[in-house]
Amino acid sequence: MNKRTFLKSAATLASTAFIPSFGWALSKNKKLRTAHIGVGGMGGEDLKAFASHKSVDIVALCDVDSNALNAAKVIHPKARTFSDYRLLLNEIGDQIDAVVVSTPDHTHAPASLMAMDLGKAVYCQKPLTHHISEARKMAKLAKKNKLITQMGIQVHSFYDYKLATLLIQSGIIGKVNCVRAWSPKNWGYDGLSPKSFDPIPSNLDWNLWLGTAKNHKYKEGVYHPGNWRKLIDFGCGTLGDMGVHIFDTPYNALALDVPKTIKNECRLPNGFGFPEKNKVTYIFSSTEYTTSELKWVWYDGVGAPAVHDDLILPNNDNLHDQGAMFMGEKGRLYLPHFQKLPQLIMDGEYHQIDIEKFGLGIPVRNYELESKKHYHEFVDSCLGNARCSAPFSYASKLTETILLGVIAGRFPGKTLHWDNISSKFLEEEANKFINGTYRNF
Numbered sequence: 001m002n003k004r005t006f007l008k009s010a011a012t013l014a015s016t017a018f019i020p021s022f023g024w025a026l027s028k029n030k031k032l033r034t035a036h037i038g039v040g041g042m043g044g045e046d047l048k049a050f051a052s053h054k055s056v057d058i059v060a061l062c063d064v065d066s067n068a069l070n071a072a073k074v075i076h077p078k079a080r081t082f083s084d085y086r087l088l089l090n091e092i093g094d095q096i097d098a099v100v101v102s103t104p105d106h107t108h109a110p111a112s113l114m115a116m117d118l119g120k121a122v123y124c125q126k127p128l129t130h131h132i133s134e135a136r137k138m139a140k141l142a143k144k145n146k147l148i149t150q151m152g153i154q155v156h157s158f159y160d161y162k163l164a165t166l167l168i169q170s171g172i173i174g175k176v177n178c179v180r181a182w183s184p185k186n187w188g189y190d191g192l193s194p195k196s197f198d199p200i201p202s203n204l205d206w207n208l209w210l211g212t213a214k215n216h217k218y219k220e221g222v223y224h225p226g227n228w229r230k231l232i233d234f235g236c237g238t239l240g241d242m243g244v245h246i247f248d249t250p251y252n253a254l255a256l257d258v259p260k261t262i263k264n265e266c267r268l269p270n271g272f273g274f275p276e277k278n279k280v281t282y283i284f285s286s287t288e289y290t291t292s293e294l295k296w297v298w299y300d301g302v303g304a305p306a307v308h309d310d311l312i313l314p315n316n317d318n319l320h321d322q323g324a325m326f327m328g329e330k331g332r333l334y335l336p337h338f339q340k341l342p343q344l345i346m347d348g349e350y351h352q353i354d355i356e357k358f359g360l361g362i363p364v365r366n367y368e369l370e371s372k373k374h375y376h377e378f379v380d381s382c383l384g385n386a387r388c389s390a391p392f393s394y395a396s397k398l399t400e401t402i403l404l405g406v407i408a409g410r411f412p413g414k415t416l417h418w419d420n421i422s423s424k425f426l427e428e429e430a431n432k433f434i435n436g437t438y439r440n441f
């Protein structure tokens with residue numbers, strides 16, 4: 001099916017079978033019928049978490065890798081299987097209420113937008129999209145069609161992050177002037193693009209895997225599975241991977257909008273992989289929880305973070321390998337990533353926090369139990385019994401912020417100025433990276 005036929009048939013279906021998911025959700029004693037696009041890797045975890053909700057009926061599975069698809073089918077034998085999400089939505093769109101998108105980043109928006117056009121609720125993995133324009137489109141369509149949506153940042157619903165948000169908003173360290181966040185993970189690639197190619201494995205539909213992205217010849221171990229993260233045509237580097245999780249709490253707690261300026265200190269672009277080390281500095285306008293401006297510094301890659309006075313812990317304790325530090329007028333709040341309590345530091349010493357008064361109960365340390373909350377929140381929202389905490393209206397802004405840092409990596413050391421209203425950079429040369437282009441497939 002070419003793109004024109006695909007869009008036409010999607011539009012026809014949309015006009016004849018539009019049933020807003022939230023409308024369906026109001027009918028009692030029904031199960032939420034879900035379709036899962038991408039069922040290997042994180043998609044397998046997503047599937048498990050959805051299946052653990054008693055009011056979910058897994059109706060369809062889709063994957064371009066038949067090994068992943070067959071493995072999921074063994075667990076859900078009644079589900080219909082597809083390799084092309086366009087066929088899934090066209091053929092059985094009227095039999096599903098919600099779509100879960102767990103593909104590589106470049107396919108998030110094309111698959112989600114088609115589902116949203118059909119009035120489906122969508123749970124989409126993080127980062128919401130590969131391009132800024134796609135994130136804006138998804139938020140707009142969700143609003144227009146009044147859809148229930150959630151981005152897959154499950155730690156958003158974890159105890160320690162909720163507590164940190166409440167602590168910051170309670171003013172425990174006063175107004176915040178700076179956040180430093182870090183991950184030593186390396187989802188970049190400083191090498192050259194492959195010079196030789198491999199036969200496409202029989203279990204993989206490479207054309208569908210590429211989807212709307214630029215054509216690349218298949219090379220074992222370079223793209224699928226997982227390593228697409230390192231590559232500019234498919235992923236968003238370490239910032240788009242770990243950054244979304246670690247940025248989420250400060251972003252939420254400080255009620256930030258998109259930044260005014262962005263600078264990425266990294267190597268020169270090579271047209272293939274993301275830089276293996278990045279230091280990204282953002283400046284945000286003030287909010288009720290910040291001083292007149294907020295500076296935000298992100299460090300990634302081997303050895304991150306760089307040594308800084310703000311990151312020295314009492315008793316010379318070692319800094320956790322990933323995390324965030326909030327600097328405020330009265331002290332610092334340290335939030336290790338993840339499943340660790342936030343710690344209050346004042347005058348160079350740890351201070352006890354009275355966590356009971358925040359009403360979250362006792363800390364939960366069971367990962368599976370904790371992570372289910374975020375998925376179940378989405379299902380319960382579709383059933384009319386809850387409200388999503390990371391809907392696309394929120395996720396699109398967080399993603400836009402992340403992607404601005406990714407684009408700044410194309411201009412190492414240069415400060416870019418972002419205009420939130422026109423959705424453009426002051427620096428004309430950066431504007432061509434906002435949209436991206438879609439390949440017909």
Ligand SMILES: NC(=O)c1ccc[n+]([C@@H]2O[C@H](COP(=O)([O-])OP(=O)(O)OC[C@H]3O[C@@H](n4cnc5c(N)ncnc54)[C@H](O)[C@@H]3O)[C@@H](O)[C@H]2O)c1
Nearest residue numbers: 038040041042062063064065068102103125126152225226
């Ligand atoms: N929230 C989290 O904690 C978390 C953790 C890991 C990954 N993720 C996110 O999940 C997504 C997938 O990451 P991953 O590590 O599982 O990647 P992966 O490459 O390991 O798996 C992706 C799966 O999607 C399938 N796929 C690819 N293109 C497809 C298409 N067009 N249609 C249907 N299926 C397709 C692949 O065959 C594979 O089974 C990414 O967006 C990633 O950022 C989130």
